[in-house]
Each structure stands twice: as structure tokens, then as C-alpha cells.
Amino acid sequence: MAGLKIMLAGQGSQLYFLARAFQAKGHLVTIVCKDAGECAWLSRRLKALVVCGDASLPRLLGEAGAAEMDVVLAATPRDADNLLICQSAAHQFGVKRTLALVNDPELEPVMRELGVDGGFSMTQVLSGLIERRVESAAVLNLIPLGQGEVNLTEVQLDTASPAAGRTLVELGLPEDSLIACVFRNGRPLVPRGGTELLAGDKLVVMTLPGNYARVLRLLTGERR
Amino acid sequence: MSPVRLGGDSRFVVVVGCGRLGSYIADTLSRQGHSVVVVDRHAAAFSELSGEFSGFFVEGDATEVAVLRQAKLDKADALIAATEDDAVNMLVAQVGSSHFKVKKVLARVFDRNREDLCSRLGIETVCPSDVVGDIFLSALTGPREGS
Structure with missing residues (x-):
């Protein structure tokens, strides 16, 4: 789907990269x-x-053209503002799809109860939209550190994972990547080169943007 | 008289925001014999309460569900969202009625432009400038009415 009219409310480099990603896909972006x-x-x-102002004010949303939007994404640092922006867009301007970034993961289901169907935790949006990677059941969590130079990812191995049954040495992870911790039967262990990975292990993996895809492929076998 | 609160008068009220308004409401309710929990981001705000206040404090950001749970909002008869921030009050009010099933929920909303949205969302609001404005207007026009 290209050519959507998308409104992004928020700040920071995250907003810039979201806007850039949407534009690259041929969407019309209002910030x-x-x-x-x-x-x-x-x-x-x-x-x-680019409209300068507080998107949680209905008048400003109106001036920024909310009524013509296909999608409104509220990505301010405050959950309360994000809910308000989405509700205002949906109820006062008839926007069909509203998405909100949520900091408090507990608010995600609550927002759904309140009619905001797209509550996304920061990590999902960052991984899904900015990095434009396909979501995967094996990747449980993705935390970008610094300005996104380093990613901490939680990866669950199953019997189909190519890494299951192999040691770290056999796996041959690329340089500048690290399996920092293995959770096995709920207990953490710090692996060494000779540690064998097993199906069911939950790994905490440190990667750089440049080798993320390769590491994930080695661990889960999925192409991304 | 029935000893349980259903038949009696004593209610359990959660007040979010311990500024001038929140502390006034909490103090008054507490003095009248109601159980009160006050939530505020800053512990220093609780010094606004009078020495007679016999309720509880919860220090935390009320937009965090866990903080509202800590205030035992699920047990509350009423919730008053009285922070200085419209968006926070609107979120707290909605989480209170929809998630914690509080029967009586009131939110202070300063900006009159948000009233339309609040009524669409079923949030019962009090707009301070409307209330105070009406008092001023009636004080101005009241005695001279008809002249």
C-alpha cells in the first residue's frame, strides 16, 4: 500500500526516521x-x-489536516498525550487507523479497551518500521541502545533453529556480535565458546545494525 | 444503620494529583470520614495536606497502571483526576472507569476545547474556568437582574 496520508506526532530522531521510512515507501507524511x-x-x-504545535490540542490537529489522514501515529514521549491524540483523531476527525506508542506495556491492552487499536511498544515500532525488519516469533524483544548503534535482542531457540545443538565456536557468529547470556530452564548462564546451545534456550544477543540480520539468520534460520 | 459502606456513607475515594485542588478534596473527604488515597508524582506535594488527613499516599506517575493498582483503584467507589495536566486526567479517568471499573469518575479539564472529546468518550469533566466564570458572572449580573 503506497500513497497513504500519514500524520506523525512526536519528537526526536525516532520521528525523523519514521518519517523518512514512510516517505521511502511512497507515503505522504505530515509531522x-x-x-x-x-x-x-x-x-x-x-x-x-511540518506543523509546529501541540498535537493533543484538537484545533491544532484540525489545522494540520487530521480529517484527511489515513493514519495518525502518536509517538510523543508521554502515554497520556499519545492516547489523547489518537482519540481526538478518531472521534473528532474520523481517522480510521490510529497508532500510539506506549511506554507502559500494561497500557497496551488498556488502550485497546479504550478503542485505540494500535498501541505499540517502542521496541516493536523501532524494529518493525525504522529498521524495516519483518517481525518474527523467535525475536521476543529488541532494545536499541545509544542512538541505535547497538541492539540487544532476546531470541528464543526452538528445535528448528540451526543454532540448536551447536556450540558458539561452531556457530561462528560475525565479529562485533555477542551472545551475552543464555536463559536455560529459567536460569541465566554466561556462555563460553564451548557452550552448546539447546532448543528452548532464550538468548540475549548483542549486535550492531550491520550484522543484526546475519546473526538472527544464524540463530533462527529465518531470512530477514 | 448498615455497617457496610454500601448502605452507609463512608466511601473509598482515590484522588490523583495533590495540588491545591486535589489536597483540598482529599482533606475534606478525609475529615468527613471517608477513606482516601492520594496519588502524586512528587512526595513533596503531600505536604499540602492538612495534619488531620488520615488517608494514604502513593508516590508515582498515575499514567502508569501499576501505580493506580497500588492505590487500590480496583476497590475505589470514586476517582477524582485533579492533576494540572488535562491529558493525564483524561487518561487516568478512562483507565479508572474502563479498566478498574470505578463507578464514579471525575476529571478536571482546563481546556474547554477538549470538552467535546470528553463527552464523546464519556468522561465526566469539571472545567475550572467555566465553574469560576459562572460564579463571577452570576455575582456580576445577579443583583442587577431585571434592572
Whole structure:
């Protein structure tokens, strides 16, 4: 699906990369951002329409063209604002799809109860949209550290995993990647080269953006 | 008189936000013999409460579900969202009625422009400027009415 009208409300580099990813896919992006300096920066770098202001105010949402949007994504740092933006977009401007970033994972199901169907935890959105990687059942969690230079990923091995039954040495992980910890039967162990990985192990894996895909393929066998 | 709260007057009320409004409501309810839990992000805010306040404090961000649970919101008869922040009050009110099934929920909402959305969402609101404005207007016009 290309050519969607997407509104992004929020701030920070995350917003910029989301906007860029959407534009690369041929969508029309409108950004609403509170910070005037950041708005200027964004409008220099993106072809998007950038509106400076508080998206949780219905009037500003209206001025930014909420009524014409196919999707509104609320990605401010505050859960309360994100809920409000989505509800305002849906109820006052008839936007069909609203997505909210949620910090408190417990709010995710609550938001669904409140009619905001797309509550996403930061990690899912970052992995799914910014990095544009396919979601996988084997990847339980992805935490970008620093400015996203390092990823911590939780990976569950099953019997189909090519890594199951092999030692770390046999696995031959690329440079600058590390299996930092293995949870086996609920107990953590720090693996060494001779440690054999087993189906059912939960691994905490450290990668860089450049080798993430290769490491995940070695561990789960899935292409991404 | 029935000793249980259903028939009696004593209620359990959770007040979110311990500013001037929240502390006033919490103090008054506590003095009237109700059970009160006050939630605020900053422990220092609880000094707003009078020495007679006999309820409980919970320090934490009320937009975090765990904090509301810690305040025993699931047991509350009523919830008053009285922080300085409309968005927080609206979220807390909705989580209170939809997730914790609190029967009586009130939210302070400063911005009149949000009232339309609140009524669509079924949030019962109190808008301070409307309330105070009406008092001013009636004080101005009341005695002279008809002249």
C-alpha cells in the first residue's frame, strides 16, 4: 500500500526516521512537533509538511489536516498525550487507523479497551518500521541502545533453529556480535565458546545494525 | 444503620494529583470520614495536606497502571483526576472507569476545547474556568437582574 496520508506526532530522531521510512515507501507524511527548532530541522531534511504545535490540542490537529489522514501515529514521549491524540483523531476527525506508542506495556491492552487499536511498544515500532525488519516469533524483544548503534535482542531457540545443538565456536557468529547470556530452564548462564546451545534456550544477543540480520539468520534460520 | 459502606456513607475515594485542588478534596473527604488515597508524582506535594488527613499516599506517575493498582483503584467507589495536566486526567479517568471499573469518575479539564472529546468518550469533566466564570458572572449580573 503506497500513497497513504500519514500524520506523525512526536519528537526526536525516532520521528525523523519514521518519517523518512514512510516517505521511502511512497507515503505522504505530515509531522506535528512541539519544538520549533526541531520543526525547522525536520522541514529542511524532509519533504514532509511540518506543523509546529501541540498535537493533543484538537484545533491544532484540525489545522494540520487530521480529517484527511489515513493514519495518525502518536509517538510523543508521554502515554497520556499519545492516547489523547489518537482519540481526538478518531472521534473528532474520523481517522480510521490510529497508532500510539506506549511506554507502559500494561497500557497496551488498556488502550485497546479504550478503542485505540494500535498501541505499540517502542521496541516493536523501532524494529518493525525504522529498521524495516519483518517481525518474527523467535525475536521476543529488541532494545536499541545509544542512538541505535547497538541492539540487544532476546531470541528464543526452538528445535528448528540451526543454532540448536551447536556450540558458539561452531556457530561462528560475525565479529562485533555477542551472545551475552543464555536463559536455560529459567536460569541465566554466561556462555563460553564451548557452550552448546539447546532448543528452548532464550538468548540475549548483542549486535550492531550491520550484522543484526546475519546473526538472527544464524540463530533462527529465518531470512530477514 | 448498615455497617457496610454500601448502605452507609463512608466511601473509598482515590484522588490523583495533590495540588491545591486535589489536597483540598482529599482533606475534606478525609475529615468527613471517608477513606482516601492520594496519588502524586512528587512526595513533596503531600505536604499540602492538612495534619488531620488520615488517608494514604502513593508516590508515582498515575499514567502508569501499576501505580493506580497500588492505590487500590480496583476497590475505589470514586476517582477524582485533579492533576494540572488535562491529558493525564483524561487518561487516568478512562483507565479508572474502563479498566478498574470505578463507578464514579471525575476529571478536571482546563481546556474547554477538549470538552467535546470528553463527552464523546464519556468522561465526566469539571472545567475550572467555566465553574469560576459562572460564579463571577452570576455575582456580576445577579443583583442587577431585571434592572
